[in-house]
Amino acid sequence: MRANKATRREFLVGLGGAALGIGLSGVTGLLTAHSQEKPGTPELPWPYAKLDPVAAAERAYEAYYKGGCMFGVFEGIVGELRAKVGAPYTALPTQFAIYGKAGVAGWGTLCGALNGAAAAVYLVVPPKDGDLIIDEIYTWYGQTGLPDYKPKSPKFQIAPSVSGSPLCHVSVTRWCEATGFKALSPERAERCGWLTASVAKYTVEQLNKYADKAFAVAHPIPKEVTTCLACHGKGGVKENVHMSKAVSCTQCHFSLGTKHP
Numbered sequence: 001m002r003a004n005k006a007t008r009r010e011f012l013v014g015l016g017g018a019a020l021g022i023g024l025s026g027v028t029g030l031l032t033a034h035s036q037e038k039p040g041t042p043e044l045p046w047p048y049a050k051l052d053p054v055a056a057a058e059r060a061y062e063a064y065y066k067g068g069c070m071f072g073v074f075e076g077i078v079g080e081l082r083a084k085v086g087a088p089y090t091a092l093p094t095q096f097a098i099y100g101k102a103g104v105a106g107w108g109t110l111c112g113a114l115n116g117a118a119a120a121v122y123l124v125v126p127p128k129d130g131d132l133i134i135d136e137i138y139t140w141y142g143q144t145g146l147p148d149y150k151p152k153s154p155k156f157q158i159a160p161s162v163s164g165s166p167l168c169h170v171s172v173t174r175w176c177e178a179t180g181f182k183a184l185s186p187e188r189a190e191r192c193g194w195l196t197a198s199v200a201k202y203t204v205e206q207l208n209k210y211a212d213k214a215f216a217v218a219h220p221i222p223k224e225v226t227t228c229l230a231c232h233g234k235g236g237v238k239e240n241v242h243m244s245k246a247v248s249c250t251q252c253h254f255s256l257g258t259k260h261p
């Protein structure tokens with residue numbers, strides 16, 4: 001702590017010196033010294049230890065009521081790793097993930113549970129394989145009746161629904177249509193708590209399989225979507241869509257023009 005403070009003071013003095021025209025090389029030297037003294041954070045991916053999916057789900061459900069859906073999933077998984085592995089997870093302030101609540105600070109875009117899952121995956125799996133695991137989680141989420149995990153001490157009984165989409169808005173509103181509850185009701189909040197637990201559990205199951213070198217895609221991108229993207233995606237005759245994956249295109253584009261090829 002003390003050493004850090006001293007370094008910081010020297011660094012600031014160094015910048016002042018540069019402003020007075022003492023010269024660039026001195027500043028570069030100080031910057032190098034400064035970065036070398038920074039306490040080390042290991043490079044990604046961080047070590048993963050196989051977790052109990054139910055323990056992660058329960059931790060996620062509890063965290064949901066403290067910081068929302070993204071925090072719930074992220075803390076559900078990283079909290080288990082913190083308990084099992086220790087450093088470097090002990091140094092990670094998972095509270096940053098609160099931003100993802102209700103589709104990013106209430107914007108209804110990406111479901112926060114999915115956002116938290118992807119962040120956790122990228123912490124422990126290299127990007128190329130991480131993307132495959134994210135694909136599996138997102139497609140499963142879109143195609144499965146969720147929530148499918150019931151916490152040990154639930155506040156209400158919750159029925160599942162299929163969202164067809166990774167979006168918070170679609171996921172919540174379809175559940176409201178299916179069950180008759182309002183979008184800002186305590187039942188809907190509880191539903192998202194169960195969903196947070198469900199996503200944490202499924203994510204840990206995928207990460208455990210990956211750790212065992214047994215990960216396999218169970219929910220491929222639907223053919224309907226890959227058909228659309230053959231023309232609208234990379235290299236297609238009408239390359240104007242910047243997404244290479246979806247659960248459904250026709251959920252939004254339900255009436256194409258009569259002249260559409």
Ligand code: HEC
Pocket residue numbers: 224227228229230231232237238249250253255256257258259260261
């Ligand atoms: C064989 C290639 C091809 C496939 C497959 C294809 N499209 Fe298209 N799409 C086009 C072309 C070319 C246009 C532009 C047509 C035009 O300008 O009249 C277009 C236009 C569109 C438009 C805007 C015009 C409209 O009709 O609403 C939408 C939306 C669209 N496509 C969505 C989709 C979706 C969703 C799918 C999959 C269900 C799909 N497309 C599959 C080639 C394709």
Ligand code: HEC
Pocket residue numbers: 167225228229232240241243245246248249250251252253
């Ligand atoms: C969440 C809803 C949603 C989903 C899912 C979605 N789109 Fe769209 N898409 C839109 C919206 C909104 C626009 C903008 C429409 C506009 O400007 O009229 C758009 C625009 C388009 C256009 C241009 C339309 C035009 O008038 O030229 C195409 C082509 C298109 N989307 C294809 C796709 C394909 C292919 C997929 C699946 C991979 C897809 N979209 C998934 C909502 C969606």
